[in-house]
Amino acid sequence: MRRISVFGATGSIGESTFDLMMRAGGPEAFHTVALTGGRNVTRLAEMARALRAGVAVTAHDDCLPALRDALEGSGIAAAAGSEALLEAADRPADWVMSAIVGAAGLAPGFRALRHGTTLALANKESLVTAGPLLMAEAARHGARILPVDSEHSAIFQALVGEDLAAVERIVLTASGGALRDWPLDKLAKATVAEALAHPNWSMGPRITIDSASMFNKALEVIETREYFGVAPEQIEVIIHPESIIHSMVGYRDGAIMAHLGAADMRHAIGYALNWPERGELPVARLDFAALGRLSFRAPDEARYPALRLAREVMAVRGQAGAAFNAAKEIALDHFIGGGVGFADMAGIVEDTLAALSRETGLGNAPMSLQEVLAADLRARALATGIASDLA
Numbered sequence: 001m002r003r004i005s006v007f008g009a010t011g012s013i014g015e016s017t018f019d020l021m022m023r024a025g026g027p028e029a030f031h032t033v034a035l036t037g038g039r040n041v042t043r044l045a046e047m048a049r050a051l052r053a054g055v056a057v058t059a060h061d062d063c064l065p066a067l068r069d070a071l072e073g074s075g076i077a078a079a080a081g082s083e084a085l086l087e088a089a090d091r092p093a094d095w096v097m098s099a100i101v102g103a104a105g106l107a108p109g110f111r112a113l114r115h116g117t118t119l120a121l122a123n124k125e126s127l128v129t130a131g132p133l134l135m136a137e138a139a140r141h142g143a144r145i146l147p148v149d150s151e152h153s154a155i156f157q158a159l160v161g162e163d164l165a166a167v168e169r170i171v172l173t174a175s176g177g178a179l180r181d182w183p184l185d186k187l188a189k190a191t192v193a194e195a196l197a198h199p200n201w202s203m204g205p206r207i208t209i210d211s212a213s214m215f216n217k218a219l220e221v222i223e224t225r226e227y228f229g230v231a232p233e234q235i236e237v238i239i240h241p242e243s244i245i246h247s248m249v250g251y252r253d254g255a256i257m258a259h260l261g262a263a264d265m266r267h268a269i270g271y272a273l274n275w276p277e278r279g280e281l282p283v284a285r286l287d288f289a290a291l292g293r294l295s296f297r298a299p300d301e302a303r304y305p306a307l308r309l310a311r312e313v314m315a316v317r318g319q320a321g322a323a324f325n326a327a328k329e330i331a332l333d334h335f336i337g338g339g340v341g342f343a344d345m346a347g348i349v350e351d352t353l354a355a356l357s358r359e360t361g362l363g364n365a366p367m368s369l370q371e372v373l374a375a376d377l378r379a380r381a382l383a384t385g386i387a388s389d390l391a
């Protein structure tokens with residue numbers, strides 16, 4: 001039986017992963033090594049019982065008593081804290097889902113690679129903050145990283161049997177998020193609830209707001225560059241409101257391979273779970289006659305400064321990805337907390353990058369995970385100061 005661990009099991013990606021595992025037979029089909037979550041320990045314990053996991057880990061020490069209570073009599077071990085997350089990653093597993101949200105997902109996934117595992121990577125922040133380190137670590141240990149972000153899974157699938165050298169362009173599709181049709185002057189005053197109303201995808205709250213600001217797409221452009229190793233100029237972004245085409249690869253003969261499907265993350269999660277085969281998946285089938293048409297438009301950089309910032313980050317590389325992501329996380333915290341406006345987030349990130357660049361120069365490539373985390377911490381401190389001044 002395949003040994004599986006799921007990091008971030010209680011989140012949106014975690015729930016979809018759990019759903020696919022249960023449909024495939026749950027504990028009869030998989031040996032679940034570890035499940036991790038954050039504050040939702042009731043759900044974590046339910047999942048651990050259903051899959052008969054070896055250990056359930058909450059990221060937060062103060063949640064441990066509640067997790068222990070919820071697991072009482074199950075024989076499942078309970079643990080808490082960041083060290084426990086790393087210990088869970090050290091437990092041998094054949095397939096590990098990395099679906100913690102934010103930079104907090106980097107260290108556990110990185111650790112799992114050491115054991116030569118197949119890492120199903122939803123946590124795009126890992127590649128944005130530490131792409132070169134992560135890819136080198138996987139190569140060093142004969143581990144494999146399978147992309148779970150829908151765009152990157154689409155690209156990965158469009159590349160099967162093809163030569164990367166024949167790739168001319170990669171076209172990332174973007175829904176445009178909840179506010180895509182809002183006039184620019186109204187956009188600045190968007191509330192959290194408005195940014196959370198995603199038209200197509202059902203996702204965790206942070207990535208949903210990042211979709212509306214296009215910070216999500218900005219992270220994905222960098223993720224594409226780091227995972228597939230293509231040049232930044234080869235990566236395009238196109239707004240595709242229907243979210244039917246999940247992304248495309250253009251080859252030097254002008255042919256374009258696209259991945260189409262319903263906007264359901266179980267496409268990408270299931271592909272990674274069944275890889276290198278294809279399994280039956282419980283996703284809706286497309287009815288083209290009912291769809292009628294697919295539409296596209298170019299993203300407006302005045303609306304979406306995040307896309308321009310992603311280009312700047314790719315030009316610098318080094319610590320810029322870690323700083324960009326950390327500043328974005330802080331800006332998002334302040335937007336959610338009500339301290340700054342929707343349109344202020346990009347300014348906070350831009351000012352943080354500029355300040356850090358003056359301080360240390362962003363181009364120094366981190367040689368270790370510790371250096372990535374140090375750049376992340378410094379950017380968080382700077383971004384917090386900038387956001388507090390604004391509020």
Ligand code: NDP
Pocket residue numbers: 007008009010011012013014036037038039040041059098099100101102104105122123124125148149150201202203204205206207265
């Ligand atoms: P959610 O917010 O729904 O879930 C996040 C998970 O991480 C939960 O299990 C949560 O626990 C846990 N968690 C939160 N904070 C911490 C922390 N500090 N340390 C450890 N664990 C923590 O996120 P999503 O599922 O939407 O996203 C997960 C990742 O996948 C992100 O990197 C996102 O960008 C990426 N992704 C998501 C997509 C989607 O459709 N949702 C699509 C493509 C990529 P709890 O809830 O118990 O507190």
Ligand code: MG
Pocket residue numbers: 149150151220
């Ligand atoms: Mg995506």
